[in-house]
Amino acid sequence: MRTFILSSAACLVVATLTCAILADDAHAQYFRKPASDLDPHIMLIDEEAVLGAKIDGQTLLIDQNGKEFRWAEMLGKPTILVLAYYTCDGSCSLINASLAGLLNDVKIVAPGPDFRILTLSFDRHDNLATTGAFRKHLDLVGPLNDHWTFATFKSEADLAAQTEKIGFKFFWSPEDRVFLHPGAFLFFSPEGRLIRVLYQGSVSGRDVELALLDAKQGQFRPGEVINFALSLCYSYSYQDGKYVLSIPIVIGLGALGIGLATLFGSMLFYKFSTRTKPTKDGSHAEAA
Amino acid sequence: MTTATEFAPAPRRSGIKEWIFTTDHKRIGILYLVGAMAAFVVAGIMGLGIRIEQMSPGESGLINYFVGDFAQTMTTGAAYNAALYFHGAAMILAFLIPALTGFAANYLVPLMIGAPDVAFPRINALSLWLFYAAILVALLTFVIPDKPDIMWTGYPPYSITTSANTAFYVFTVHLIGFASILGAVNFLITIIYMRAPGMGWNKMNMFVWTTFGAFVIQIVFVPVLAAAVTLLLLDKYVGTGFFDPTRGGDVLLYQNLFWFYSHPAVYVIFLPAIGLLFDIIATQAKNYIFNYKAAVYGGILGIVVITGEVWVHHLYIAGMPNWISIGMMVTTLLISVPVGLILISLWGTLYKGAITYNVSMWYAVVCLFLILAGGLTGIPLAITSLTVHLSETSFVHAHFHFIMGLMATFAVFAAVYHWFPKMTGRSADIPIAKIAFWFTVIGSQVTFLPLFLIGIKGMPRRYWDYAMFPEFEPYHLIATFGSALVAVGVTLMIVGWIYAAFRGPKVSTNPWNSKSLEWTHTESPPGPGNFQRPVRVDESWTPYNYN
Numbered sequence: 001m002r003t004f005i006l007s008s009a010a011c012l013v014v015a016t017l018t019c020a021i022l023a024d025d026a027h028a029q030y031f032r033k034p035a036s037d038l039d040p041h042i043m044l045i046d047e048e049a050v051l052g053a054k055i056d057g058q059t060l061l062i063d064q065n066g067k068e069f070r071w072a073e074m075l076g077k078p079t080i081l082v083l084a085y086y087t088c089d090g091s092c093s094l095i096n097a098s099l100a101g102l103l104n105d106v107k108i109v110a111p112g113p114d115f116r117i118l119t120l121s122f123d124r125h126d127n128l129a130t131t132g133a134f135r136k137h138l139d140l141v142g143p144l145n146d147h148w149t150f151a152t153f154k155s156e157a158d159l160a161a162q163t164e165k166i167g168f169k170f171f172w173s174p175e176d177r178v179f180l181h182p183g184a185f186l187f188f189s190p191e192g193r194l195i196r197v198l199y200q201g202s203v204s205g206r207d208v209e210l211a212l213l214d215a216k217q218g219q220f221r222p223g224e225v226i227n228f229a230l231s232l233c234y235s236y237s238y239q240d241g242k243y244v245l246s247i248p249i250v251i252g253l254g255a256l257g258i259g260l261a262t263l264f265g266s267m268l269f270y271k272f273s274t275r276t277k278p279t280k281d282g283s284h285a286e287a288a
Numbered sequence: 289m290t291t292a293t294e295f296a297p298a299p300r301r302s303g304i305k306e307w308i309f310t311t312d313h314k315r316i317g318i319l320y321l322v323g324a325m326a327a328f329v330v331a332g333i334m335g336l337g338i339r340i341e342q343m344s345p346g347e348s349g350l351i352n353y354f355v356g357d358f359a360q361t362m363t364t365g366a367a368y369n370a371a372l373y374f375h376g377a378a379m380i381l382a383f384l385i386p387a388l389t390g391f392a393a394n395y396l397v398p399l400m401i402g403a404p405d406v407a408f409p410r411i412n413a414l415s416l417w418l419f420y421a422a423i424l425v426a427l428l429t430f431v432i433p434d435k436p437d438i439m440w441t442g443y444p445p446y447s448i449t450t451s452a453n454t455a456f457y458v459f460t461v462h463l464i465g466f467a468s469i470l471g472a473v474n475f476l477i478t479i480i481y482m483r484a485p486g487m488g489w490n491k492m493n494m495f496v497w498t499t500f501g502a503f504v505i506q507i508v509f510v511p512v513l514a515a516a517v518t519l520l521l522l523d524k525y526v527g528t529g530f531f532d533p534t535r536g537g538d539v540l541l542y543q544n545l546f547w548f549y550s551h552p553a554v555y556v557i558f559l560p561a562i563g564l565l566f567d568i569i570a571t572q573a574k575n576y577i578f579n580y581k582a583a584v585y586g587g588i589l590g591i592v593v594i595t596g597e598v599w600v601h602h603l604y605i606a607g608m609p610n611w612i613s614i615g616m617m618v619t620t621l622l623i624s625v626p627v628g629l630i631l632i633s634l635w636g637t638l639y640k641g642a643i644t645y646n647v648s649m650w651y652a653v654v655c656l657f658l659i660l661a662g663g664l665t666g667i668p669l670a671i672t673s674l675t676v677h678l679s680e681t682s683f684v685h686a687h688f689h690f691i692m693g694l695m696a697t698f699a700v701f702a703a704v705y706h707w708f709p710k711m712t713g714r715s716a717d718i719p720i721a722k723i724a725f726w727f728t729v730i731g732s733q734v735t736f737l738p739l740f741l742i743g744i745k746g747m748p749r750r751y752w753d754y755a756m757f758p759e760f761e762p763y764h765l766i767a768t769f770g771s772a773l774v775a776v777g778v779t780l781m782i783v784g785w786i787y788a789a790f791r792g793p794k795v796s797t798n799p800w801n802s803k804s805l806e807w808t809h810t811e812s813p814p815g816p817g818n819f820q821r822p823v824r825v826d827e828s829w830t831p832y833n834y835n
């Protein structure tokens with residue numbers, strides 16, 4: 001009996017600590033305060049309005065080598081789209097460099113086989129020279145260098161129409177002589193639907209990883225069980241702009257564990273509490 | 289044959305105090321039956337109210353009276369939702385599950401396995417009190433101004449944003465859930481460790497097997513539901529965002545957690561109901577159980593194993609990747625294999641049997657057809673392409689009333705008639721019972737068959753008004769007439785039970801000539817400790833050894 005009580009208490013402590021550790025990760029999800037009094041909406045993409053939107057597959061783009069291609073050719077795999085302009089001397093380089101840094105932390109999916117990356121200029125003045133210079137400045141290496149495309153819109157009309165479709169707003173500030181625009185990474189599903197928007201500066205490599213899993217929209221191969229399970233365990237918090245552990249999943253699994261533990265624990269308890277105990281003369285008698 | 293050694297039961301007292309504080313499994317079983325029938329009557333009145341409100345399109349306002357809103361302060365829609373909430377929650381949580389795993393399991397399992405009581409009699413009593421506390425909380429629905437209106441499912445975001453009282457729903461689930469877990473611990477241990485010497489696993493009554501399966505499901509899955517509704521409570525009253533998508537929560541996750549328990553809960557109802565039918569049919573047909581081992585290991589245990597993989601078919605229209613919906617369609621359809629084994633076994637038990645038709649057997653035979661009809665109408669709901677059209681229509685409503693509502697309810701009625709002589713020493717198979725049977729059975733078919741038809745034609749379920757579908761009015765009228773027949777039938781049946789308990793014809797200890805221990809080794813009603821002497825069964829004994 002004492003063994004049972006001690007082992008139950010130990011299990012309870014371990015379970016509580018495990019829950020506490022797991023729950024800590026998602027604590028901010030429920031009790032976060034606003035970080036700033038400034039209204040940041042002007043630099044945000046209205047996800048509620050544009051999630052699920054598609055860029056026209058026939059939109060013509062020109063890559064860093066001067067080759068024309070259509071947006072539809074980027075599809076078939078998840079795609080990360082960064083909208084920037086190549087003469088930008090401030091945030092655009094930072095946004096792209098930041099994405100490169102984050103992608104270096106992404107381990108479970110790889111650029112090329114699993115997803116594509118495209119940086120697209122929204123400045124109609126950008127050309128092959130500015131594209132090339134911008135790309136060179138980023139100094140990409142390895143798979144990122146091989147599978148990261150930099151491009152411009154061929155048509156000015158497409159530029160306006162397609163950026164509007166996905167809710168990407170930008171405007172020229174004459175005083176500062178820069179474009180003001182969101183510093184966002186846009187994740188598209190293999191069918192070309194916008195499914196997630198992450199903002200540079202507030203996300204980690206894991207968020208990018210989870211957004212890429214989200215972008216697969218459940219189309220996991222049989223060998224990707226872990227990726228699928230991972231995508232279920234985290235959910236995106238629009239309030240925080242990043243992925244948080246899904247507490248109800250943890251609690252649901254914990255509850256299932258409690259059910260199983262109760263089943264087997266009660267059987268063990270009864271068995272041990274009624275087991276035969278040796279008497280003084282060496283024979284065995286029923287304890288209960 | 290059996291042998292016995294000396295056994296000395298304590299004398300029985302029967303004052304009110306002894307009943308309230310009883311730890312005797314038989315009295316606890318009867319108290320479960322009384323509570324469950326009370327819940328059934330009130331939930332049935334709500335069902336009648338729902339049908340009366342839908343008798344014709346437009347607003348009658350009558351439903352307000354049914355939920356205790358005599359001043360008509362609630363809108364018809366709100367009153368309808370409150371009635372629907374109580375009807376669903378009480379029928380499932382306070383009638384079907386307690387009647388089958390509370391009344392029937394308590395009264396019959398220890399008697400059938402030759403045990404003097406359950407393993408933990410005091411925990412058994414605690415479980416009963418929790419059940420009554422849950423009924424009390426549920427009944428308070430009619431007193432409080434903000435009556436719960438969230439169906440028995442409690443889906444967010446509505447359950448979080450509604451001004452109605454979600455807490456009562458959550459507390460009812462908690463109390464009944466806790467009672468169920470305590471009951472499950474008790475009965476699983478009782479069945480595993482307290483069977484009479486000589487009673488191997490393959491000699492147990494089918495009802496004991498099905499109870500075993502149902503309680504395994506309960507103990508594993510109930511905590512998940514309890515966790516889900518607790519998070520719901522926190523979201524609504526503490527301000528957390530577990531199911532709020534803007535804060536990283538997930539509305540669909542609640543539905544997943546809810547159905548992860550609640551579809552298995554269908555089998556918590558289905559299995560004991562089937563077990564009762566097995567024992568009634570084998571006894572009244574004087575036959576062995578056809579394919580006993582296939583029904584037990586393939587059927588009952590097959591359901592227990594597969595039941596945890598079928599919940600997603602409730603969410604097909606919520607949107608999910610094709611490979612999940614197709615996989616879940618396969619597992620959902622797969623469960624028809626163990627159910628099929630059980631059905632074959634049930635029908636096979638009738639084959640070449642010396643069948644005695646009495647009221648309990650009538651109900652049992654009706655149940656066989658209900659399982660067939662309910663099961664077959666479940667197939668289109670499991671198939672992803674068809675369920676898109678049928679989901680949220682009254683076809684679903686009619687389907688689960690056939691397979692879960694009517695079948696399980698009639699199984700409970702059959703059980704009461706079958707074991708009434710054991711509980712009281714008198715027979716309830718009196719003329720009023722036969723009249724009640726016809727009213728109830730015909731009424732139930734008249735109520736639900738039209739709902740299949742209008743469901744296929746697109747009548748949405750859970751709508752208090754259908755002014756946009758005036759062509760369905762005749763069907764609703766017929767269904768309402770049917771529900772009135774059911775109300776008459778159930779009233780006659782309960783009157784008959786009460787009459788028979790005091791004035792019914794006295795019968796012998798084993799009026800059905802059954803081979804099962806509860807009939808062959810106990811008095812009617814059995815005294816404390818159940819058996820005059822501890823029971824021991826020999827190798828040739830089985831509860832169905834009629835040959």
